[in-house]
Amino acid sequence: MNKDSKIYVAGNRGLVGSAICRALQRKGYNNLVFTPHAQYDLIDTKTVEAFFEKERPEYVFQSAAHVGGIIANLTYRADFIYQNLMIEANIINSAYKYGAKKLLFLGSSCIYPKNPPQPMNEDVLLTSELEYTNEPYALSKIAGIKLCESYNLQYGTNFISVMPTNLYGPNDNYNLETSHVLPAMIRKFHLAKCLENHDFESIKLDLNRRPIEGISGANSQEEQLAIIKKYGISGLGKDATVELWGDGSPKREFLHSDDLADACVFLMENVDFADILKKQFDVTDFTVPYIKKEIRNTHINIGTGKELYIRELAQMVKETVGFGGNVVWNSDKPNGTPQKLLDVSKLESLGFKYKIELCDGVKMSYNNYLNDQPK
Numbered sequence: 001m002n003k004d005s006k007i008y009v010a011g012n013r014g015l016v017g018s019a020i021c022r023a024l025q026r027k028g029y030n031n032l033v034f035t036p037h038a039q040y041d042l043i044d045t046k047t048v049e050a051f052f053e054k055e056r057p058e059y060v061f062q063s064a065a066h067v068g069g070i071i072a073n074l075t076y077r078a079d080f081i082y083q084n085l086m087i088e089a090n091i092i093n094s095a096y097k098y099g100a101k102k103l104l105f106l107g108s109s110c111i112y113p114k115n116p117p118q119p120m121n122e123d124v125l126l127t128s129e130l131e132y133t134n135e136p137y138a139l140s141k142i143a144g145i146k147l148c149e150s151y152n153l154q155y156g157t158n159f160i161s162v163m164p165t166n167l168y169g170p171n172d173n174y175n176l177e178t179s180h181v182l183p184a185m186i187r188k189f190h191l192a193k194c195l196e197n198h199d200f201e202s203i204k205l206d207l208n209r210r211p212i213e214g215i216s217g218a219n220s221q222e223e224q225l226a227i228i229k230k231y232g233i234s235g236l237g238k239d240a241t242v243e244l245w246g247d248g249s250p251k252r253e254f255l256h257s258d259d260l261a262d263a264c265v266f267l268m269e270n271v272d273f274a275d276i277l278k279k280q281f282d283v284t285d286f287t288v289p290y291i292k293k294e295i296r297n298t299h300i301n302i303g304t305g306k307e308l309y310i311r312e313l314a315q316m317v318k319e320t321v322g323f324g325g326n327v328v329w330n331s332d333k334p335n336g337t338p339q340k341l342l343d344v345s346k347l348e349s350l351g352f353k354y355k356i357e358l359c360d361g362v363k364m365s366y367n368n369y370l371n372d373q374p375k
Contacts, residue, residue, distance in 0.1 A: 248311030
């Protein structure tokens, strides 16, 4: 990429897209184009094609997605598979149709089976059944990988796919109905700390910034306390309590979004699909109608290669926030996949390694939560 190359970042307002924009701007890339959600419906094929026809981006980061935590994935299964399939199919096809030089597609580590060997390398994809709670979302991301591989093999495009582990960072989703585990914990422990300190003004401020089911700081204190209690935050003073789903036994790996963004920009600058084929399959010519070798699992895991128990994460967040109350685990609720540690040896062999340790990243995230106004 040249510094003035036209670069399209799909999903630029989200956790991943905003981090990619920051990483590009730090490196001097100054010709970025976007599709603001209010103006562009990426589910609509004509809208996406019209954007590509007009802007003709040379490089595409496909980070736009409909995402959420366990509750959202269980509740809105049709939305998760349909919306993500349409978004990625529209963008990938338009990138081919309008001559993009390169595309990077972002998936998720949930593409891997429920109980694979640990750590999970790229070749365990589609070797057994998926975790039920996020199966629709996972299938949509698997389809995105296969779209990229198939367009490359049929049309000679340069589309690569990356699969990040669990992410956190600036512009994270703190909506308690749809958020992932780490941002949900940050908000829950913060609100519980307010209850512990009888700090109702801070609860009011929090709900004004991020209303829950329409309840804001303008509602009565009784309504405010009722809505946060619904999400497992209750009690006052020394009785303040946070309820968390499951039993805390699953293990998870977490990566700061700035590390992910740096990895994505690194790969866009330095690694082509042809490089992956040469390294992984010893194939140099793939733009032919028939290839004897089966080309699959060309995607790249992005993570830290480190994991911890969810109960350990809860303790880390609790200490970072400064909550001294109680934590209750609701084992009647689902745990999700028992373990999801990525094998990142493929990424490291290409020359990239993460920088931000989790304990530092959690402190950064809590500071962002307290000081940033939601967009």
